[in-house]
Amino acid sequence: MSDVRVGLDIGGTKIHGIAIGPDGVVLAEERVATTRGPEGVVTSAAAVVAALRASLDGDVIRSIGAGIPGIVDTRAGTVKHAVNLGLDGAAFPLAELLGARAGAVVTLENDTNAATLGAHAVxxxxxxxxxxxxxxxxxxxxxxxxxxxxxxxxxxxxxxxxxxxxxxxxxxxxxxxxxxxxxxxxxxxxxxxxxxxxxxxxxxxxxxxxxxxxxxxxxxxxxxxxxxxxxxxxxxxxxxxxxxxxxxxxxxxxxxxxxxxxxxxxxxxxxxxxxxxxxxxxxxxAPVAAIGAALITPQRTPRTPIRMKD
Missing domain, CATH: 3.30.420.40 (ATPase, nucleotide binding domain)
Structure with a gap:
């Protein structure tokens, strides 16, 4: 049994998910059609995670990273202006909702940035x-x-x-x-x-x-x-x-x-x-967007700013 990272590339037509082992080997892949709208996106993404979990041999999903188009607040775990996904209103708390559904910590990143991390890894x-x-x-x-x-x-x-x-x-x-x-x-x-x-x-x-x-x-x-x-x-x-x-x-x-x-x-x-x-x-x-998403780690707490004594 080992810890596994999951990466999700959330697009307007499909969600591509991969599971990566501690040695960097891709253990499983899954694709599911994207359902638009807040509930649809959460349900589609959770279905990919569930399918990946079912294909793993007792391995534990340690973290889930998700790359998604739109304006992403990586610390708050929210996304807005993801028009192609039907998320065009207020900041949508996707990380919190998907984490509760999938049973693991979820970290969000803009999809291009996630793909950049994947390109770096490759x-x-x-x-x-x-x-x-x-x-x-x-x-x-x-x-x-x-x-x-x-x-x-x-x-x-x-x-x-x-x-x-x-x-x-x-x-x-x-x-x-x-x-x-x-x-x-x-x-x-x-x-x-x-x-x-x-x-x-x-x-x-x-x-x-x-x-x-x-x-x-x-x-x-x-x-x-x-x-x-x-x-x-x-x-x-x-x-x-x-x-x-x-x-x-x-x-x-x-x-x-x-x-x-x-x-x-x-x-x-x-x-x-x-x-x-x-x-x-x-x-x-190479599925760089999904790979990069799997490599996303939760943002660290910001350091205390340094200032001169009055």
Whole structure:
């Protein structure tokens, strides 16, 4: 009998759960369709935990970490503005409610940050940027051996960097944000398909030589490269890991982004010296979001501030 960590990747369509043993081995996996709304999310997540517990051979679940989209208060264990999950009201106490249902301590984290922790564990480097190419565009920062959330929890929101003052209005209220060019939603809009994944269809068509597909692919890759360049110039990470739904494309995606980065550096010896293309990795198979969630630990009590004596 041993202690097991459970990680939950809570998404709008499914919840992916894994159980990891003390030696780092994934002992079990489970996927359950997500039911929207406060009760639905709690019930769906608890069902994943119950299925994982049933598959373990007497092992005890020591902790549960959950990565979830939205604005997460890691200390309070609450989430708000998780629109795709039907949690768009006041801060929802998911950690408390799920913990009571699952019979273990639950710690919440933003889903991109959880995936960043997972990418760190898989890549085994202490200085990386995780760029999530999902419905939106967001980055997680793991710098100097620690996750960087930012003062307001907005570190890595590179998708809302305005790059085109004449562009369309973004959902955030700004105009011409990078997310409108370099995200899964932007790609699906530019290359709609009725069968399969838009990114897979686009890259397949581009590989076959379709000029329109090549143009859409290259525009998308150029946008992603711009995000990587901005992040690299801001924090200069050892590695840039690409994840999210579009990352299922694998090596062709990495190659397209690498070509765009190389082209952007052709007129700049400074950019060329940074060798950004060589830092790229694509995570297409490892469940980094669930792995990272399993590695989340409860927040420590804040230390007492130090001040000078009056």
């Amino acid at each position: 890549e085994d480097v202490d200085d990386l940027v995780y760029l999530s190419l999902g419905t939106g565009l967001a980055a997680g920062l793991y710098l100097g051996g620690a996750l960087r959330r930012g003062f307001h929890g907005a570190a890595g929101e590179v998708g809302h960097l305005p790059v085109d003052p004449e562009g369309a209005v973004c959902g955030c209220g700004q105009r011409g944000c990078l997310e409108l060019v370099a995200s899964g939603a932007a790609l699906a809009s530019a290359w709609p398909t009725t069968t399969g994944h838009p990114a897979a269809a686009l890259f397949a068509a581009a590989t076959e030589g379709d000029p329109a597909a090549i143009a859409v692919r290259d525009r998308f890759a150029t946008g992603v490269a711009a995000a990587i360049r901005a992040l690299a110039l801001a924090v200069d990470p050892e590695r840039v890991v690409i994840g999210g739904g579009v990352a299922a494309i694998g090596e062709p995606l990495r190659e397209a982004i690498a070509v765009a980065l190389t082209e952007q550096a052709e007129t700049s010896p400074f950019l060329a010296s940074l060798e950004l293309a060589s830092r790229l990795r694509v995570v297409s198979s």
